[in-house]
Amino acid sequence: MLDKTNRVSTGGSRGKTPPDEELIARFQNGDVYAFELIVHRYKDPLVNFIYNFLGSRIDSEDVVQETFLRVFKNKHLYRDVAKFSTWIYTIAGNLAKTELRRRKRRRVFSISQMGYDDKDYDIPDTIFTPDKIVENQIKGGTIRKEIDALPAKFKEVVVLRDVHEFSYEEISTILNIPIGTVKSRVNRGRLRLQKRLKHLLAK
Amino acid sequence: MSPCKNFSRDLQDYIDNEISRSQRLEIEKHLHQCADCSEHIEELNMLRHQLKSLPTIKATESFHLLLRERIRREMAAQQKRTAFSYVLSHRIVPVAAVCLVLVTGSLYIFKDQIGFFQQAGPEQVTISRNSDAPSLMLPPQSGSIRYVIDEYNDTVKLDRTDTPRRPGRTIIDSIQHRPGLVRSSRHAAQVSF
Numbered sequence: 080m081l082d083k084t085n086r087v088s089t090g091g092s093r094g095k096t097p098p099d100e101e102l103i104a105r106f107q108n109g110d111v112y113a114f115e116l117i118v119h120r121y122k123d124p125l126v127n128f129i130y131n132f133l134g135s136r137i138d139s140e141d142v143v144q145e146t147f148l149r150v151f152k153n154k155h156l157y158r159d160v161a162k163f164s165t166w167i168y169t170i171a172g173n174l175a176k177t178e179l180r181r182r183k184r185r186r187v188f189s190i191s192q193m194g195y196d197d198k199d200y201d202i203p204d205t206i207f208t209p210d211k212i213v214e215n216q217i218k219g220g221t222i223r224k225e226i227d228a229l230p231a232k233f234k235e236v237v238v239l240r241d242v243h244e245f246s247y248e249e250i251s252t253i254l255n256i257p258i259g260t261v262k263s264r265v266n267r268g269r270l271r272l273q274k275r276l277k278h279l280l281a282k
Numbered sequence: 283m284s285p286c287k288n289f290s291r292d293l294q295d296y297i298d299n300e301i302s303r304s305q306r307l308e309i310e311k312h313l314h315q316c317a318d319c320s321e322h323i324e325e326l327n328m329l330r331h332q333l334k335s336l337p338t339i340k341a342t343e344s345f346h347l348l349l350r351e352r353i354r355r356e357m358a359a360q361q362k363r364t365a366f367s368y369v370l371s372h373r374i375v376p377v378a379a380v381c382l383v384l385v386t387g388s389l390y391i392f393k394d395q396i397g398f399f400q401q402a403g404p405e406q407v408t409i410s411r412n413s414d415a416p417s418l419m420l421p422p423q424s425g426s427i428r429y430v431i432d433e434y435n436d437t438v439k440l441d442r443t444d445t446p447r448r449p450g451r452t453i454i455d456s457i458q459h460r461p462g463l464v465r466s467s468r469h470a471a472q473v474s475f
Contacts, residue, residue: 118349122341130339140341144349151353152360219337226333240298241333247300266294272333273325279332280325 099163107154114154117167118147124243125171131226131238132175142178146171165245165252172235172253179231218279225275233268240265285322286312293319297326 099120105113122143129139149170150157157166226234235254239245240261247265251258273280285293289312295301296309313320 115346118346122345123338126341126345127338136339136342139339140345143341144345144352147349148353148356152356218332222332222336237333241330242336244334247298262294266291269294269326269329273322273329276329276332277325280328 100159103154103157103163104159107157114151117150117163121164121167122147125167128168128238128243129171129175131234131242132231133178134227138178142174143171145174149174161252162249165249168239168243168245169253169255221279222272222276225272228275229268229271233264233271236261236264237268237272241269285319286316289316289319293323293326297323297330 097116099117102113102117102120106117125143125146126136126139129142130136133139133142146167150167157163226238229237236250239250239253240247245253247258247261250261250265254261289309292301292305292309296306301309313323
């Protein structure tokens with residue numbers, strides 16, 4: 080039995096034991112506990128990932144729950160040829176896109192559709208622990224604002240590359256776009272952020 | 283500061299550590315000489331660092347609990363659907379059973395008429411009237427038999443014709459009798475009510 084502290088991860092799956100692929104294999108063989116470990120490992124990173132696109136915590140959690148539900152129901156669709164993390168991020172990303180399309184159809188006014196200046200960005204209270212200094216809060220909030228202001232195609236690649244630290248190849252798999260496109264979008268996205276956040280980045 | 287145009291893409295690879303050792307050395311050499319590129323790369327590094335250490339959202343406490351409940355509900359619904367689709371996929375069974383019952387029932391109800399028109403040869407005719415059916419024992423013969431049950435007198439009138447396909451055309455024998463063994467000049471019949 081694993082030590083519980085080892086199972087909790089907020090920073091992605093890399094470097095943790097047991098590997099994701101072993102867990103999903105165990106789950107495919109009927110070990111539901113392995114699924115619980117997967118949920119433990121991925122719920123926070125996925126909620127963060129989706130939050131970048133939906134801007135609503137409730138909706139993000141809903142999408143992530145749906146993601147896990149899909150994994151639960153379709154566990155046998157996972158094949159060992161791909162990394163588990165890219166598989167689950169692909170599912171989550173697709174569900175987020177579906178949610179965005181649904182919002183568009185229903186003409187829901189989403190914060191991600193607002194312009195930069197009139198954006199009423201609400202940082203959830205819980206993302207900062209009380210001991211973090213105010214400066215960090217402001218910095219984090221500003222960066223998040225700028226990420227939000229990025230066009231979706233740049234935002235998704237930059238978030239996957241620099242926040243979630245996927246390789247270009249993995250991002251190419253998750254988003255189903257060529258590696259060259261991923262690279263150029265990451266480059267352009269970073270340059271935009273760099274331009275906007277110059278005041279925060281200067282030494 | 284903007285980086286040198288020729289280096290923009292190389293600097294990205296440099297940051298992402300996706301270049302060969304020789305390329306790396308070449309870029310580092312350039313960075314020493316070029317203030318713009320050097321500043322650019324510093325800012326990019328800083329940006330990456332900031333993005334990596336961005337405050338994160340945690341899933342709410344009840345997330346796992348709600349997920350379990352959601353999965354449980356979904357699985358229950360799926361089982362229901364599976365059961366329903368099983369019935370649907372096997373609906374041929376009850377349908378066939380109903381058809382069988384209907385056919386048997388109608389055969390039973392109309393068996394007298396059917397028996398009447400198929401009279402070429404059977405030795406026994408059963409005339410049903412509700413549950414207490416009169417039973418006629420007839421010798422082998424050709425031709426048709428028409429019968430009329432006289433509800434009031436508890437009798438059966440039998441008409442035999444010589445042409446099976448055109449019953450009643452030429453009556454060659456006609457008897458009317460009550461329950462019991464009835465004899466006529468041509469045949470004997472057992473009629474029971």
